Amino acid sequence: MSRPSIDWRAVRIVAASSRLALPRTPAGGRLGERLGTGTGSSLEFQDYRQYAPGDDLRHVDWAAYARSEVLTVRLYREEVAPRIDLVLDVSRSMAVTDRKFQSYAELCALIACCAASTEADTRVITSSSVEPVPLRRPEDVEGVLTCEASLSVIEQPHLPLRRRSLRVVVSDFLFPQDADVIVNRLARDGASLALVQLTLREEAEPAIEGGYRFIDVEGNGELDLVVDGKAAGDYRARFNRLRLGLSRAARRTGARFVHLTAGASLRETARSLASAGALEAV
Numbered sequence: 214m215s216r217p218s219i220d221w222r223a224v225r226i227v228a229a230s231s232r233l234a235l236p237r238t239p240a241g242g243r244l245g246e247r248l249g250t251g252t253g254s255s256l257e258f259q260d261y262r263q264y265a266p267g268d269d270l271r272h273v274d275w276a277a278y279a280r281s282e283v284l285t286v287r288l289y290r291e292e293v294a295p296r297i298d299l300v301l302d303v304s305r306s307m308a309v310t311d312r313k314f315q316s317y318a319e320l321c322a323l324i325a326c327c328a329a330s331t332e333a334d335t336r337v338i339t340s341s342s343v344e345p346v347p348l349r350r351p352e353d354v355e356g357v358l359t360c361e362a363s364l365s366v367i368e369q370p371h372l373p374l375r376r377r378s379l380r381v382v383v384s385d386f387l388f389p390q391d392a393d394v395i396v397n398r399l400a401r402d403g404a405s406l407a408l409v410q411l412t413l414r415e416e417a418e419p420a421i422e423g424g425y426r427f428i429d430v431e432g433n434g435e436l437d438l439v440v441d442g443k444a445a446g447d448y449r450a451r452f453n454r455l456r457l458g459l460s461r462a463a464r465r466t467g468a469r470f471v472h473l474t475a476g477a478s479l480r481e482t483a484r485s486l487a488s489a490g491a492l493e494a495v
Contacts, residue, residue, distance in 0.1 A: 269286070296377065372399075383411065
């Protein structure tokens with residue numbers, strides 16, 4: 214299979230004003246983010262908690278103490294090399310057409326650039342049986358986009374996700390699934406989760422009628438069917454239930470979900486990711 218051509222200059226221009234969205238609540242521990250003890254523009258005020266011996270007195274809220282006679286300290290977040298796990302579906306369905314494969318490669322390149330802008334410890338996970346690939350520079354993502362696997366990484370029973378990592382999962386999610394089970398497994402012990410679904414327009418809204426031979430690109434099976442308007446309508450309804458199930462499961466776990474259509478421009482893709490909260494401005 215030929216590899217898609219990624220225009221890295223165009224990707225970097227679009228990615229220049231964005232980064233992956235970071236959690237907005239203080240993390241428990243030092244994995245992913247830590248509570249800073251200094252002051253300065255790099256620290257962002259997060260919350261209050263009761264004073265404990267040893268706390269920096271510069272962070273005591275003396276105005277609140279004057280009102281309540283209770284010592285409280287301001288908590289700050291300092292963004293220090295968060296851990297990012299990029300989970301990329303490299304099954305054959307992601308390259309079912311050249312257009313989908315090209316869009317997938319550009320999407321992964323954009324996400325890789327936005328991850329790099331966080332100065333994070335970033336890894337790419339494509340399989341439960343293959344070691345994650347460190348993403349030392351955005352261009353490294355090209356090396357994993359073979360899209361020749363027979364099984365999506367998300368269908369595999371175990372993923373080497375790190376505790377308190379920021380997780381971004383990119384797939385078409387076109388496989389039998391229980392959305393709640395999958396989303397809960399991906400979100401477990403993580404700092405944040407973003408689900409990005411990429412499909413062709415015809416995968417979401419087929420308008421075909423007549424006799425067709427359907428080929429399972431992952432299982433290599435074939436099936437001859439006559440597709441009428443009712444069958445196409447039933448398929449669209451099932452796809453919408455799939456997308457809605459993922460969206461609802463994401464909301465229940467505090468994750469972000471966005472559905473993208475292959476063929477959109479990089480700027481449109483970036484706007485959609487930002488609108489869903491997967492990216493934020495820098």
